[in-house]
Amino acid sequence: MAVNLRELSKKKVPFTGGHRLCAGCGASIVVRQMLAAADHPVVAGVATGCLEVATTIYPYSAWETPLIHNAFENVAATISGAEAAYRSLKAQGKVDKEIKFMAFGGDGGTYDIGLQSLSGAMERGHNMVYVCYDNGAYMNTGIQRSSATPMGADTSTSPAGSKIPGKPGHRKNLTAIMAAHNIPYVAQTTPAHWRDLVTKTKKALEVEGPAFINVLATCPRGWRIPDDATISTLRLATDTCFWPLFEVEYGEWKLNYRPREKKPIEEWMKPQGRFRHLFREENKHLLEEIQAEVDRNWEQILRFVDGK
Amino acid sequence: MGETTRRLMQGNEAIVEAALVAGCRFFAGYPITPSTEIAELLAARLPQAGGRFIQMEDEIASMGAAIGASLTGTKSMTATSGPGFSLKQENLGFASLTEVPVVVVNVQRMGPSTGMPTAPSQGDIMQARWGTHGDHPVVAMAPASVGETYEATIKAFNISEALRVPVVILLDEVIGHMREGVEIPRAEDIQLLERKGPSTGPADHLPYADDGTGVPEMAPFGTGYRYHVTGLFHDETGFPDMSNATADTLMRRIMGKMERHRDVYEWTETTDTEDAEVLLVTYGSPAQAARSAIRRARREGMKVGEFRVVTVWPFPEERLRQLAGGVREIIVPEMNLGQLRLEVERVVAGRARVSGINRTDGDIFKPDEIYAGIREVYGGER
Numbered sequence: 001m002a003v004n005l006r007e008l009s010k011k012k013v014p015f016t017g018g019h020r021l022c023a024g025c026g027a028s029i030v031v032r033q034m035l036a037a038a039d040h041p042v043v044a045g046v047a048t049g050c051l052e053v054a055t056t057i058y059p060y061s062a063w064e065t066p067l068i069h070n071a072f073e074n075v076a077a078t079i080s081g082a083e084a085a086y087r088s089l090k091a092q093g094k095v096d097k098e099i100k101f102m103a104f105g106g107d108g109g110t111y112d113i114g115l116q117s118l119s120g121a122m123e124r125g126h127n128m129v130y131v132c133y134d135n136g137a138y139m140n141t142g143i144q145r146s147s148a149t150p151m152g153a154d155t156s157t158s159p160a161g162s163k164i165p166g167k168p169g170h171r172k173n174l175t176a177i178m179a180a181h182n183i184p185y186v187a188q189t190t191p192a193h194w195r196d197l198v199t200k201t202k203k204a205l206e207v208e209g210p211a212f213i214n215v216l217a218t219c220p221r222g223w224r225i226p227d228d229a230t231i232s233t234l235r236l237a238t239d240t241c242f243w244p245l246f247e248v249e250y251g252e253w254k255l256n257y258r259p260r261e262k263k264p265i266e267e268w269m270k271p272q273g274r275f276r277h278l279f280r281e282e283n284k285h286l287l288e289e290i291q292a293e294v295d296r297n298w299e300q301i302l303r304f305v306d307g308k
Numbered sequence: 309m310g311e312t313t314r315r316l317m318q319g320n321e322a323i324v325e326a327a328l329v330a331g332c333r334f335f336a337g338y339p340i341t342p343s344t345e346i347a348e349l350l351a352a353r354l355p356q357a358g359g360r361f362i363q364m365e366d367e368i369a370s371m372g373a374a375i376g377a378s379l380t381g382t383k384s385m386t387a388t389s390g391p392g393f394s395l396k397q398e399n400l401g402f403a404s405l406t407e408v409p410v411v412v413v414n415v416q417r418m419g420p421s422t423g424m425p426t427a428p429s430q431g432d433i434m435q436a437r438w439g440t441h442g443d444h445p446v447v448a449m450a451p452a453s454v455g456e457t458y459e460a461t462i463k464a465f466n467i468s469e470a471l472r473v474p475v476v477i478l479l480d481e482v483i484g485h486m487r488e489g490v491e492i493p494r495a496e497d498i499q500l501l502e503r504k505g506p507s508t509g510p511a512d513h514l515p516y517a518d519d520g521t522g523v524p525e526m527a528p529f530g531t532g533y534r535y536h537v538t539g540l541f542h543d544e545t546g547f548p549d550m551s552n553a554t555a556d557t558l559m560r561r562i563m564g565k566m567e568r569h570r571d572v573y574e575w576t577e578t579t580d581t582e583d584a585e586v587l588l589v590t591y592g593s594p595a596q597a598a599r600s601a602i603r604r605a606r607r608e609g610m611k612v613g614e615f616r617v618v619t620v621w622p623f624p625e626e627r628l629r630q631l632a633g634g635v636r637e638i639i640v641p642e643m644n645l646g647q648l649r650l651e652v653e654r655v656v657a658g659r660a661r662v663s664g665i666n667r668t669d670g671d672i673f674k675p676d677e678i679y680a681g682i683r684e685v686y687g688g689e690r
Contacts (some may be wrong), residue, residue, distance in 0.1 A: 048422060069422070071391060071421065071422060073395075108339075112365040112366060113338070113365060113366035114365075138339045140341040140345045141340065141341055142339070142344060142348070144347065144348070144363060145363055147365065156348040157347055157348055158351065159350065159351060159352050163355040191558065
């Protein structure tokens with residue numbers, strides 16, 4: 001599946017500029033690149049979150065697609081209904097156009113409150129692509145921890161102080177949970193690897209049945225990084241193996257990027273203000289624990305990939 | 309002991325500070341505007357007070373965790389707004405039927421659905437009463453200022469513990485986010501009520517036996533009292549019993565305990581009602597605009613009084629019935645299309661004419677609007 005940058009750049013993407021997402025926000029890059037990959041008209045759904053709020057501020061909308069925003073927990077269910085009805089209309093000969101269905105949710109709306117709805121949609125087998133833009137906290141309501149928040153991150157509900165050094169536990173491996181659904185396509189990517197992102201989106205849109213893509217996305221406010229550090233920070237996430245790029249097709253794991261040299265996790269964490277307190281002497285053991293968790297996850301993926 | 313102090317605080321902060329004073333040591337929550345500050349502040353304050361804060365995966369789970377924590381004998385709370393309050397309804401019914409004390413804060417925003425997340429509303433008044441299915445006891449309070457929110461929060465825990473009933477605190481968004489000076493009472497002036505513990509040993513304990521008060525004794529989990537808690541109808545032992553007689557006894561007891569303990573939760577304020585021809589029935593933030601409108605109307609010779617309801621549910625029927633006999637017109641200002649007015653009309657039952665002044669655009673009342681409503685009643689005569 002060749003992706004041509006020149007052609008891609010000429011494509012009219014049904015997601016306009018002028019929305020109110022922050023400078024440096026990863027979510028809008030994710031949506032733009034993914035919609036650019038679609039070769040058919042898309043019906044989109046968005047869960048409550050920054051993306052929904054900031055791209056649809058009345059009287060404007062950045063979306064040049066039909067768009068459904070229902071609630072926080074049910075974008076997968078809502079798109080399920082639209083897709084099922086479309087299939088019925090198609091079977092009755094009332095629609096002949098090929099239409100793709102995409103649902104977008106943040107980590108709050110996907111890892112936490114929307115997980116049941118997502119799992120149901122994947123199990124039922126709707127022909128849809130669910131995209132999670134994972135920025136690792138509830139950024140829309142002011143940076144509260146989610147089950148995607150990395151261990152040690154300072155958030156407004158896991159405040160680093162004398163009682164806890166930021167979020168106490170490790171994050172949930174949602175991509176692996178979705179892979180365990182044994183659906184046609186599951187992948188993990190970032191907008192820093194645009195070719196990987198676009199290729200995976202095309203694959204997801206083309207498979208018959210449900211697909212899930214987890215995309216790491218920065219939040220300059222929540223991560224406490226400058227707004228021009230989006231791509232470099234995301235690249236470090238893959239180079240430290242915090243966020244491996246892989247895909248799972250019908251249960252077959254495949255690694256898409258193996259860094260030449262696996263960098264220590266500190267290199268990803270250091271530029272982010274949300275981890276600042278972890279670099280104090282008394283928290284050194286936590287950095288070691290975080291590194292150990294990254295290593296565990298990475299080795300697990302390698303085992304899955306190599307089939308050992 | 310300490311002195312009273314005066315502090316500038318936000319409504320959501322008043323909830324937090326008062327909950328800690330009331331003995332709340334457990335909070336399970338989920339971020340939602342305009343209530344998020346409650347979770348954020350408790351995430352920092354509860355661990356300092358030896359309590360526990362947990363952020364859950366959604367509002368259903370938050371309510372479940374608060375109920376679970378309360379069963380261990382810990383005063384527990386959760387906080388949310390409209391969409392989350394909808395999700396909590398099943399568990400609210402569970403807490404009503406299993407009689408688990410819990411305080412639920414709903415900082416109301418415009419609904420239905422996602423609505424207007426940062427705009428004030430009183431649209432959840434009827435939901436607070438009848439949001440979960442089945443007949444059920446519930447208490448709901450709607451304070452009119454930040455200071456009163458502080459007071460109401462302490463009272464909410466007292467009511468919940470004393471009567472083993474879920475208590476809902478209904479703030480309007482504007483109370484939740486507004487900052488006002490609050491008189492913090494001295495510790496010795498604060499009366500705290502605790503749930504009634506078991507009077508017998510574990511072997512003889514009947515967790516749902518009526519000791520004559522309608523409120524059963526409650527043994528904390530983990531102290532040797534092993535009993536069954538279920539959302540099925542149950543007998544005195546707590547075990548499910550679907551017989552008609554048991555169901556009837558249980559339902560009449562849990563509803564009856566509310567009727568007989570009105571003194572525990574009833575909270576109303578009357579102002580200028582002695583000679584009133586027109587009565588404003590107010591609750592929540594519109595009461596602040598109403599107060600100013602009434603003062604102006606009084607200065608101009610209009611005989612207007614106010615009946616302010618802080619505990620909205622169970623509704624103070626008797627008190628309103630007494631007042632309604634002496635006035636010719638009752639006006640209910642609400643930030644909805646007339647929800648509490650329905651209850652006022654039912655209770656007044658034709659003794660006086662009842663009308664509403666309603667805002668449902670996401671903005672708060674200005675005193676002029678309520679004044680205009682009062683003026684209209686006098687319009688023909690002046």
